[in-house]
Amino acid sequence: MITIINTHQIKRAARSPRSRNRWLAILLAAGALSLVFAGPAAAGVGTGVPITLNTARWSPNAGHGSIPPTAYFDDYGIVHLWGAATQPPCGPRGCIFGGPSPNLLGTLPCCGAYTPHRDVFTIAHTYLGTYVNVAILTNGQIWLSPPRPRAVTDYMFVSLEGISYNPLNAATPIHLNGGWSPASVGSTAPAAYPDPSGTVHLQGAAVQTGSSTVLGFVPRSLAPFYNVYEIVATNNGTYADIGIDPSGQITLIGARLPAVPDYSFVSLEGISYCPIPRGGCSHIFAQELSLSATDWTDTEPDQETPLFGGAWAEYWEDSAGIVHLEGGIQQRSCCSGFVGFIANPLFRPSWDVFEIVHTFNGTYADIAILTDGSIDVIDPRPPAVRDYPYTYVSLNGITFAAPSPKFFGLSVRSTEKQGATITVTLRRPRDLALKVTALRGRRLVKLGVVHLGHHRAGRSQIHWNLRINGRSLPPGRYQVSLHALNGNILSVPTAPGPRTLVVLANGHVRVGK
Numbered sequence: 001m002i003t004i005i006n007t008h009q010i011k012r013a014a015r016s017p018r019s020r021n022r023w024l025a026i027l028l029a030a031g032a033l034s035l036v037f038a039g040p041a042a043a044g045v046g047t048g049v050p051i052t053l054n055t056a057r058w059s060p061n062a063g064h065g066s067i068p069p070t071a072y073f074d075d076y077g078i079v080h081l082w083g084a085a086t087q088p089p090c091g092p093r094g095c096i097f098g099g100p101s102p103n104l105l106g107t108l109p110c111c112g113a114y115t116p117h118r119d120v121f122t123i124a125h126t127y128l129g130t131y132v133n134v135a136i137l138t139n140g141q142i143w144l145s146p147p148r149p150r151a152v153t154d155y156m157f158v159s160l161e162g163i164s165y166n167p168l169n170a171a172t173p174i175h176l177n178g179g180w181s182p183a184s185v186g187s188t189a190p191a192a193y194p195d196p197s198g199t200v201h202l203q204g205a206a207v208q209t210g211s212s213t214v215l216g217f218v219p220r221s222l223a224p225f226y227n228v229y230e231i232v233a234t235n236n237g238t239y240a241d242i243g244i245d246p247s248g249q250i251t252l253i254g255a256r257l258p259a260v261p262d263y264s265f266v267s268l269e270g271i272s273y274c275p276i277p278r279g280g281c282s283h284i285f286a287q288e289l290s291l292s293a294t295d296w297t298d299t300e301p302d303q304e305t306p307l308f309g310g311a312w313a314e315y316w317e318d319s320a321g322i323v324h325l326e327g328g329i330q331q332r333s334c335c336s337g338f339v340g341f342i343a344n345p346l347f348r349p350s351w352d353v354f355e356i357v358h359t360f361n362g363t364y365a366d367i368a369i370l371t372d373g374s375i376d377v378i379d380p381r382p383p384a385v386r387d388y389p390y391t392y393v394s395l396n397g398i399t400f401a402a403p404s405p406k407f408f409g410l411s412v413r414s415t416e417k418q419g420a421t422i423t424v425t426l427r428r429p430r431d432l433a434l435k436v437t438a439l440r441g442r443r444l445v446k447l448g449v450v451h452l453g454h455h456r457a458g459r460s461q462i463h464w465n466l467r468i469n470g471r472s473l474p475p476g477r478y479q480v481s482l483h484a485l486n487g488n489i490l491s492v493p494t495a496p497g498p499r500t501l502v503v504l505a506n507g508h509v510r511v512g513k
Contacts, residue, residue, distance in 0.1 A: 069081065080163070080401070103145070120135070122165075148260050159353075174191055204269070228244040229396055287347070291329065317346075331389035346402070416466050420466055431454050447469070450464065452464070481493040500512055
């Protein structure tokens with residue numbers, strides 16, 4: 001059973017900074033934040049890179065405010081997939097018989113930095129209230145597993161938003177309950193790990209060998225403060241809802257008929273939550289969503305406690321530039337899908353984001369978060385059952401990139417002594433910084449950050465003397481990306497992404513390969 005935590009505990013945690021610090025101290029004391037992230041993250045990989053699509057079947061022009069499929073390696077060593085793809089009827093090149101499978105969406109960027117050391121199985125939003133299971137294999141291929149009939153398959157819009165994983169397998173094992181064992185099929189045993197912000201991520205998969213719906217227990221040091229509810233991929237195009245309570249117990253909530261429950265493979269990939277109250281994994285407290293007061297609420301009828309023992313409907317940003325939503329909401333009236341707003345523009349996405357979430361008692365819905373901050377619920381497509389009106393819509397597990405400036409250009413004259421000119425278009429006044437990374441063979445080595453100061457909204461040109469940490473760049477190839485700076489936190493790279501800068505031995509410079 002998912003337990004309801006003490007009301008007074010919740011109120012104290014919500015209003016007391018000391019409580020947040022106490023929970024962080026507990027995590028630190030337990031060693032939960034001591035996990036060292038090695039590999040590409042330590043080398044400073046931090047740029048969005050296009051995913052190579054199976055172009056015989058797929059197009060990156062999915063529309064609906066999305067961006068082409070992209071992989072991003074954050075400063076914690078976690079890979080995030082963004083954007084969406086479309087598979088028009090018969091594919092973008094007409095009807096193809098034979099050739100690549102229509103379920104092969106594409107391949108992760110080269111060189112292994114983005115490729116998991118285990119097969120990752122998760123679930124994603126597809127067009128108009130449908131879903132698909134996604135497999136990211138150790139060879140970098142991204143495969144889709146269509147929903148099992150009678151659910152509808154619709155590849156007109158396949159969103160990769162919200163998919164994230166640590167390519168490495170280092171994590172603390174989850175204690176499995178009797179009647180459960182680790183799954184194989186390329187996955188690892190269920191495990192959990194905290195990233196440097198304290199956010200807990202689950203990974204791996206299990207198989208049910210008995211009848212219990214209690215899968216196991218997250219280590220107490222990593223257990224959530226509130227009840228957490230999320231949706232996960234299960235065997236062969238099915239799904240399950242999962243609840244994790246403050247004791248760490250992981251309970252499965254079976255998919256509601258006519259959806260088919262199938263626990264012969266249950267993936268925990270993609271589950272994430274902050275175990276500290278009120279967005280304690282952020283550099284600032286979580287901010288409340290501005291809900292449509294007449295249609296939606298995040299509190300029980302007593303108006304004092306959050307729904308079903310979960311968190312209030314909130315959002316916060318970690319220091320790697322990822323915005324997280326948490327908590328849950330309930331529909332007051334039957335018909336409005338408009339939930340409310342992310343009021344603070346610093347936390348709105350730079351493109352429209354579509355993700356799938358748990359709803360009450362084994363159902364699901366899709367969530368759209370638009371660039372103006374508005375949030376809408378998309379009903380599941382029949383014959384999938386909608387919880388009507390929505391008794392509970394979980395926001396846990398929704399993540400997206402914090403907004404960055406609109407455009408970044410880099411130009412040089414001829415020699416290093418003349419420096420470089422940065423052209424930037426800002427949506428609003430921002431502090432700016434350059435992140436400079438050396439390209440050494442297939443490795444990316446972070447050199448440092450160049451602070452560019454505060455700049456007004458609109459178009460600006462900024463001179464950079466091509467120095468990093470007080471020294472001129474030695475001959476070599478570099479990646480230069482522009483970021484907004486919030487305190488000491490960098491945004492995601494500004495479109496169109498990093499620029500390559502080449503410094504030659506004779507002191508000449510150029511932009512490009």
